[in-house]
Amino acid sequence: MFSEELESVIEAALADGTLTAKEREVLHKRAAAEGVDPDELDVVIEGRLAKMKREEDWLRPAPPSDKFGDVKKCPRCGEPVEPMAVKCSACGYEFRGVEALKSSQQLADKLDEIAKSYRDKKGNSFQQHDDQIYSMREQARVIKSFPVPTTKEDLLDFAITMQSKWKSSTGLERGTGVKTAYKAKYEECVNKAQLLFPNDPMFQGVFEQHQADKKNMSTQKKVLVVCVLVLLFSLFMYILMK
Template identity: 30%
Template structure:
């Protein structure tokens, strides 16, 4: 009997030892995982810091006139010192990129899926049109006169006057997309007016803006009574 008790004690001690060892291994594993996670977080932070530093460097260079080196504001379209026009080739590419992304979404449009999603959500606009509108709303307004004028021509082409005037429902282009173009059209015009409203070249932008606004105004139902 005493022998069995001794055996039991020995087994108990062995079990406790195994349990302690398992706990030690678990703690060590947890510590290792935490160290790995911490190292990964530190590396991510270093990468983000380098990326931010590079972005700041690029932004700093962009705020200088490439001709005379004069510091420029983010809104500058023309250098106030030497008159050099700051045209950004990347912006022109971005405008073309926007139209390309819209075309891609249109090609991937799934009428059945969109119709089902629209019905389930209870909304009138389908997912593809919402994605296109979001692309337009989030597009960064250009800085230079040429880029602004080019973008406003693009936006004006999509702004169906009769739809915006409330005369008819959208057909080829969804109403939410037309509204997004209208919003961006106004934003671009306001930026142009603020950036170089006193410049002689602003006249062509003003003419384009006035023409589109007059087109929408004349399409409104009450405009018929105004003309009588």
């Protein structure tokens, strides 16, 4: 429907299932540059958000109370503050001096619940091995669907955690899609940070590490291609000499 570049920006903005005022402003500017009607863009965005909400509602943790510490209204604009919010949805003001459960910990808790549900099952060693595989596949689905945070500190922590989990994935995690899920979520975090905080010094290390990761992966792919070509050439020469 839209250009590849605009679709990429829309995907990054909606990766966490929400759209802030700043993100909408960025999308409108990009759409205007391409001659896209902003009303048409809003219709498409709202439709995608509604679809994502239906798919991801079950992943969103229920708030433990109906207030955030001692804050009930935003000190800047006076709008009501949603439970567990770390930023005002109306004006973007970030609350300080209050505690909120980090997204990385929320995800870890969900994955622990899945792993525990399978560990509690009884069966022989073969069944336990199968259960472990099923558990990791389910964890991979949860990782892929988990919303990326939008507040600065939480996004930074989440990006670093996803990069670390991706790099430290075990053999079984690689075979069940967990490693791929962590990598995809790490990419989402970087895209979100580039959209919201492109020039923020806090994220420069993340951006530099991301570029280094891409360079290393490109080098590994080139080495693999060379090895395959050498192997095929050796096999071809062997057949000719027989």
